Amino acid sequence: xxxxxxxxxxVVALLFAAGATAVAIFIPWLPEQSSKExxxxxxxxxxxxxxxxxxxxxxxxxTMYSVxxxxxxxxxxxxxxxxxxxxxxxxxxxxxxxxxxxxxxIVSSVxxxxxxxxxxxxxxxxxxxxxxAWTFLYPPEGKDPGEDNMACVKRDEAIMEDGCKASxxxxxxxxxxxxxxxxxxxxIHSFWVPEFRQKQDAVPGxxxxxxxxxxxxxxxxxxxxxxxxxxxxxxxxxxxxxxxxDFQRWLSSRATPGGMS
Amino acid sequence: MSTVHEHTDHDAHAQAAPPPPRTGVRRLMAPxxxxxxxxxxxFASLGFGLVAGIRALAGWDPVVDWExxxxxxxxxxxxxxxxxxxxxxxxxLAWAFGKPTRPDDHSGHGxxxxxxxxxxxxxxxxxxxxxxxxxxxxxxxxxxMAMLVRAELATPEADFVxxxxxNELFTAHAALMIFLFVIPAFAGLANYVLPIMIGAPxxxxxxxxxxxxxxxxxxxxxxxSSFFFPGFGAGWxxxxxxxxxxxxxxxxxxxAVQWAGASSIATALNFLVTIITMRAxxxxxxxxxxxxxxxxxxxxxxxxxxxxxxxxxxxxxxDKLMHTHYFDVQGGGYALGxxxxxxxxxxxxxxxxxxxxxxxxxxxxxxxxxxxxxxYRLMALSLIAILILGFSVWAHHMFVAGMAxxxxxxxxxxxxxxxxxxxxxxxxxxxxxxxxxxxxxxxxLWALGFxxxxxxxxxxxxxxxxxxxxxxxxxxxxxxxxxxxxxLGGSLFTIFAGFYYWFPKMTGRMYNETLGKLHFWLTxxxxxxxxxxxxxxxxxxxxxxxxxxxxxxxxxxIVISIASFVLGASFLVFVYNMIVxxxxxxxxxxxxxxxxxxxxxxSSPPPIFNFDEIPQVVGNPYEYGVxxxxxxxxxxxxxxxxxxxxx
Numbered sequence: 001x002x003x004x005x006x007x008x009x010x011v012v013a014l015l016f017a018a019g020a021t022a023v024a025i026f027i028p029w030l031p032e033q034s035s036k037e038x039x040x041x042x043x044x045x046x047x048x049x050x051x052x053x054x055x056x057x058x059x060x061x062x063t064m065y066s067v068x069x070x071x072x073x074x075x076x077x078x079x080x081x082x083x084x085x086x087x088x089x090x091x092x093x094x095x096x097x098x099x100x101x102x103x104x105x106i107v108s109s110v111x112x113x114x115x116x117x118x119x120x121x122x123x124x125x126x127x128x129x130x131x132x133a134w135t136f137l138y139p140p141e142g143k144d145p146g147e148d149n150m151a152c153v154k155r156d157e158a159i160m161e162d163g164c165k166a167s168x169x170x171x172x173x174x175x176x177x178x179x180x181x182x183x184x185x186x187x188i189h190s191f192w193v194p195e196f197r198q199k200q201d202a203v204p205g206x207x208x209x210x211x212x213x214x215x216x217x218x219x220x221x222x223x224x225x226x227x228x229x230x231x232x233x234x235x236x237x238x239x240x241x242x243x244x245x246d247f248q249r250w251l252s253s254r255a256t257p258g259g260m261s
Numbered sequence: 262m263s264t265v266h267e268h269t270d271h272d273a274h275a276q277a278a279p280p281p282p283r284t285g286v287r288r289l290m291a292p293x294x295x296x297x298x299x300x301x302x303x304f305a306s307l308g309f310g311l312v313a314g315i316r317a318l319a320g321w322d323p324v325v326d327w328e329x330x331x332x333x334x335x336x337x338x339x340x341x342x343x344x345x346x347x348x349x350x351x352x353x354l355a356w357a358f359g360k361p362t363r364p365d366d367h368s369g370h371g372x373x374x375x376x377x378x379x380x381x382x383x384x385x386x387x388x389x390x391x392x393x394x395x396x397x398x399x400x401x402x403x404x405x406m407a408m409l410v411r412a413e414l415a416t417p418e419a420d421f422v423x424x425x426x427x428n429e430l431f432t433a434h435a436a437l438m439i440f441l442f443v444i445p446a447f448a449g450l451a452n453y454v455l456p457i458m459i460g461a462p463x464x465x466x467x468x469x470x471x472x473x474x475x476x477x478x479x480x481x482x483x484x485x486s487s488f489f490f491p492g493f494g495a496g497w498x499x500x501x502x503x504x505x506x507x508x509x510x511x512x513x514x515x516x517a518v519q520w521a522g523a524s525s526i527a528t529a530l531n532f533l534v535t536i537i538t539m540r541a542x543x544x545x546x547x548x549x550x551x552x553x554x555x556x557x558x559x560x561x562x563x564x565x566x567x568x569x570x571x572x573x574x575x576x577x578x579x580d581k582l583m584h585t586h587y588f589d590v591q592g593g594g595y596a597l598g599x600x601x602x603x604x605x606x607x608x609x610x611x612x613x614x615x616x617x618x619x620x621x622x623x624x625x626x627x628x629x630x631x632x633x634x635x636x637y638r639l640m641a642l643s644l645i646a647i648l649i650l651g652f653s654v655w656a657h658h659m660f661v662a663g664m665a666x667x668x669x670x671x672x673x674x675x676x677x678x679x680x681x682x683x684x685x686x687x688x689x690x691x692x693x694x695x696x697x698x699x700x701x702x703x704x705x706l707w708a709l710g711f712x713x714x715x716x717x718x719x720x721x722x723x724x725x726x727x728x729x730x731x732x733x734x735x736x737x738x739x740x741x742x743x744x745x746x747x748x749l750g751g752s753l754f755t756i757f758a759g760f761y762y763w764f765p766k767m768t769g770r771m772y773n774e775t776l777g778k779l780h781f782w783l784t785x786x787x788x789x790x791x792x793x794x795x796x797x798x799x800x801x802x803x804x805x806x807x808x809x810x811x812x813x814x815x816x817x818x819i820v821i822s823i824a825s826f827v828l829g830a831s832f833l834v835f836v837y838n839m840i841v842x843x844x845x846x847x848x849x850x851x852x853x854x855x856x857x858x859x860x861x862x863x864s865s866p867p868p869i870f871n872f873d874e875i876p877q878v879v880g881n882p883y884e885y886g887v888x889x890x891x892x893x894x895x896x897x898x899x900x901x902x903x904x905x906x907x908x
Contacts, residue, residue: 029800041729048727052720055684059716062691067709072631072698077855079886080632080697090636093688094681101677108727109670115729116666182663187503188596190661190736194802197733199661203597204502205590208663221811225736225804227496228503230424233807 005065013061020053034195034220034241036177036213040111041197047107051100115198118211122177125170126150129182129189129202132231134222138165138251145181150207165254170222170239173247177213190226193239201226214241292348292381304342308334328509329582331490336516340479348381349472370463371869381475383467385456386867388474390767392449393760395474396442397839399481401832403437406430408829415822419809427808428494433484435497436514439614440521441481443752447617448473448528450759451556453767455532457860458550460541460878460893462870465534469527476524480517487513496806498607501588501599505580512581515574522571525613529563532556541859541893543878548892550858550882551640555620558644562609562616562651570606573599600662604655612651614748616644618755619686622708625758626690628856629705630697633883635689643682650679660731669728676726683719687712702854703777707758710785714750718743721796736806739799745792757781757835764842765849769866772846776838783831790824857892858882872896 033042070080124144126137139151140163152164160166170193172178182191182202192199193212200210224235242250288295312333316324344350355362370384371377378391410431413421422430456464464470487493492510495503504511536557540549549557576587576599586592588599627634634640653675656668690712699705721743724730734740757780764772794817799805803814810818852861859878863871874896884890 027797029797031800031802041733044727044729045724045733048724048730052723056716056720059687059691060713062695063709063713066691066694066697066699067701070630070694070697070699072700076698078631078698080630082633082884082886082890083635083692083696084633085636085639086692089692090639090685090689094685097681097684098678101680104723104727105670105674105677108673108729111729112669115732187506188500188662192736192804194733197729199732199735201661201663203663205594205596206663221802223802223804227428227500227806229506230428230494233419233424233809 005069009061009065012064013057016060016064017053017057020056024049024053030197031194032216033197034214034216034218035197036215037115037211038195038197039215040114044108044111048104051104055097055100115211118179119177122179122211123173124151124179124181125172126152126164127170127180127182127191127202128153129184129191129224129228129235131186131229132224132235133168134170134189134191134224134235134237136167136170138167138254140164145207150181150183163256165251165256167254169237171247171250172212172214172239172241173244174214174217174241176244177211180210180212182208182210187228188226189224189228189235192223192225193220194223195220196239199225214239217241217243292346292351294347294379296348297343297346300342300346301339302342304345305334305339308338311338328512331509332512332516332578332582336483336512340476340520343479344472344475347475349468349475351381352468381471383463383471384869385452385464385467385470386767386871388470389449389451389453391474392445392452392477393767395478395481396446396449397836399437399441400446401836402485403434403442404829404832406434406437408826410434411822411825413808414810414818417810417812417815417818422808424808425491425494428496428806429488429491431806432494432496432499432514433487436484436493436517437481438748439497439610440518441477441484443614443748443756444521444525444610445477446756447556447559447614447752447759448525450621450756450763451532451552451617452528454763454860455553455556456535456539457863457867457871458553458858459536459539459544460859460872460876461535461539462872462875464531465539466531470531473524473527473531476520476527480521480524483513483517483520487511487517498603499574499577500603501577501580502590502596504577505588509581512578515578515581518574519571522567525563526567529560529567532560533564536560541876541878543893545878547638547641548878548881549641550620551623551634551637551644552617552620554641554644555616555618555623558648559613559616561648562613565652566606566609566613568606569602570610573602573606576602597659597662597664600659601656601664604658605652608655608658609651611747612647614752616647618711618752619644621755621759621762622690622711624856624858625704625708625762626693626712627883627885628854628858629700629702629708630694631700631855631885632693632695632697633881633885633887635692635695636685637881637883639685640689643685646682647679650675650682654679657726657731660728661735673726673728677723680719680723680726687716687719700854702761703772703774703781704758704762704854706778706781706785707754707761710781711751711754711758714746714754714788718746718750721746734800736804737799738795738803738805741805742792742795742799745788745795749788749792757784760835760839762854763860764839765853766860766865766867768843768846769849770842770846771849771853772842773838776834780831780834780838783834784828787824787828787831791821791828794821857884859893862893862895 030042033039124139126145128135137152139145143151145151152161182200183206184202184204188201188203190199190201196212198210198212200208202208218241220239222237222239224232228235290296309330312330313324316326352362372387378387382388413427487510490510490513492508493514495507499514536553579585580587580589586594588594588596590596623634654672656664656672657676660669725734725743761772761777798814798817803810849865851864859876876893876895878893880890880892882892
């Protein structure tokens with residue numbers, strides 16, 4: 001390849017990169033960032049975005065250059081040069097993507113491991129999905145849900161244990177990790193708060209877990225994202241993040257109902 | 262290869278005298294639509310009698326229980342009656358009962374009139390056309406459903422269809438597009454061109470080939486008729502336990518998948534045996550066109566993976582009808598088991614829907630750039646790499662599903678590794694165009710459109726493959742955008758590249774180039790306006806499979822809906838072009854693209870057994886620009902090149 005072609009190619013690639021970067025920056029992509037987990041997920045998001053913009057720019061520049069430059073003249077029936085391959089280039093475009101992929105795997109794995117960690121002082125909340133509503137149960141001190149079963153409502157019965165408090169929206173204290181224990185009564189549902197970035201299916205017969213650490217007080221959308229029947233679109237409530245003191249006040253003001261509908 | 266020569270010798274005499282006109286009982290008993298009608302009714306009645314009889318003997322109440330009766334009589338027995346009546350089993354049954362069979366009369370080959378396409382026909386070229394036309398029909402049906410979905414989503418309120426209909430619309434849209442369009446459209450194109458490409462007179466099992474085609478409309482009609490029996494509204498993924506608790510109509514999907522899957526498996530076996538045993542002399546594996554390589558790897562994926570979706574849907578059927586507990590937690594079942602079995606098929610299915618397109622793109626880009634494929638061997642090997650890695654990534658659909666958490670990182674590693682062989686293919690296509698003499702005919706526009714759109718789909722796939730991002734983006738419109746960039750920008754664009762590229766070969770007529778280009782640009786622009794914004798609303802928080810959403814997304818959604826109607830309308834240009842050109846287009850020369858692969862060395866359309874004599878393959882299929890290079894020697898130029906062969 002001649003030096004002139006290489007320079008033109010780099011200029012076109014930079015133009016594509018500028019365009020893609022503008023799309024990435026000026027369109028409001030991610031919702032408000034309201035949890036520690038969201039900060040880590042967003043870091044991975046922008047890390048991958050940067051790599052993808054680079055790959056996209058190179059590919060788009062070569063495509064554009066080829067399309068413009070190597071168009072056959074109307075009555076040119078000749079063939080192109082018989083280039084069958086180039087071992088060096090083929091090794092390069094196997095190795096470079098491999099390195100980029102490994103980098104993304106490492107960054108993702110680290111973020112995932114950090115988001116999975118549960119501090120000892122984490123608040124523990126049971127989340128039940130049921131067509132088409134969510135129930136959040138707050139077990140009393142010392143009574144923790146585990147992997148095998150829940151603390152407030154055992155999976156195969158509908159009787160609530162003493163001391164548990166129920167709510168139809170998720171109340172959380174700010175700046176404290178909460179471990180959510182999810183299960184479902186009928187079909188699979190999925191818990192998602194876009195501002196927290198965390199999502200986890202609630203599956204009948206199983207307990208699944210996820211950690212959220214809200215960093216801002218406020219009221220956020222809480223959406224079911226797994227198709228669960230006719231009311232799926234309406235299976236929504238709020239996640240309300242308040243100060244630690246307000247949370248304690250709210251919790252102690254809740255009555256402890258005797259059973260779960 | 263002795264049978265091959267036998268065929269060609271008979272070729273001239275194959276046009277036997279027309280069969281005597283059939284009347285009365287002979288007409289009722291002869292294979293065809295009359296016999297198919299009464300045998301369908303007969304088999305349905307037998308199924309009805311079987312279920313009612315068993316229930317009466319067992320003392321179950323009620324004796325006439327329509328759910329098992331519909332399943333057994335109409336979704337299982339009646340299609341067998343239809344196929345028998347049409348004559349799909351005639352040869353095998355005659356052989357099994359020791360009656361004389363007629364192996365050599367070739368009456369099932371070729372199509373002389375339009376209604377020959379509505380018969381059991383064993384000619385791979387006729388079957389290829391049957392496949393293509395049928396799949397276009399279901400493509401248009403599935404596309405209309407998508408537009409109805411977009412009509413509902415044009416406004417945030419639920420105001421167009423009721424929730425049950427809405428769920429059935431997006432479910433049937435996906436199911437038809439996947440099982441009745443993308444997979445069989447590739448099978449149809451390959452059915453037509455693959456045997457010619459390897460220098461064979463037909464597929465290895467022509468009768469099985471005919472049967473696999475006729476299984477397809479059965480599956481399609483079942484999926485369409487699910488609208489009359491509410492219940493197929495659990496998404497095409499049909500996740501248990503939701504699918505089990507759906508109304509009865511869900512069975513129409515679980516059974517239709519069996520028919521479509523059987524068709525898929527039979528075709529894949531046929532391709533495998535054809536490719537392995539029927540290559541012309543000299544056609545070594547390293548001389549096969551990449552379309553043949555692509556269908557070889559695809560067929561391996563199909564035969565290994567498809568039984569898993571058959572199994573998953575049988576389990577759902579059993580849970581619904583016989584009250585087994587595969588996925589019913591109360592009865593000791595395991596709800597996540599469904600997803601593991603389902604995705605063990607449905608992830609490889611993504612490659613089943615992509616690899617043949619890779620093959621088409623390779624053929625078109627090489628011929629239209631007038632250059633050899635860049636890195637031919639690495640192109641073939643990357644197909645094999647995708648085949649192997651493709652079986653190790655299924656759980657990336659389940660990162661938030663609650664499966665064993667340790668499984669996520671290994672699945673992320675294999676998922677992102679697939680980007681490497683896929684990247685090799687993209688770079689090789691681009692390198693093939695480099696310094697070429699590119700002819701921007703319609704097939705090339707679709708092929709290059711595919712490469713660029715598939716790059717975007719691949720990059721959004723990297724986002725979804727990275728577990729932390731997937732946790733946020735899973736089950737949102739970001740996923741909807743991703744699948745449409747790979748399945749519409751990817752598979753559909755290559756299917757159209759194939760339709761336009763081989764249209765002259767299949768019909769013997771040229772399509773209208775101006776309309777072809779108009780179709781491409783309309784589709785290309787409308788496609789991007791429809792699907793690119795879905796990335797944005799997805800990460801912002803619009804989940805998929807909802808009929809109502811927050812007001813903040815309404816602006817993008819109305820843009821998407823309007824663009825989707827333009828996208829739908831763009832296919833009318835295609836349909837018009839195909840119909841008018843097939844009827845009145847200019848006669849096509851044998852090789853309008855000056856391509857080197859074998860299907861272009863015979864007339865358009867090809868003779869009944871493709872070649873007068875089996876060709877001798879002497880070189881690689883993409884030797885553009887190499888002075889004196891030859892891919893194969895056909896009987897016509899044998900005299901001139903005898904010396905060359907001897908040397």
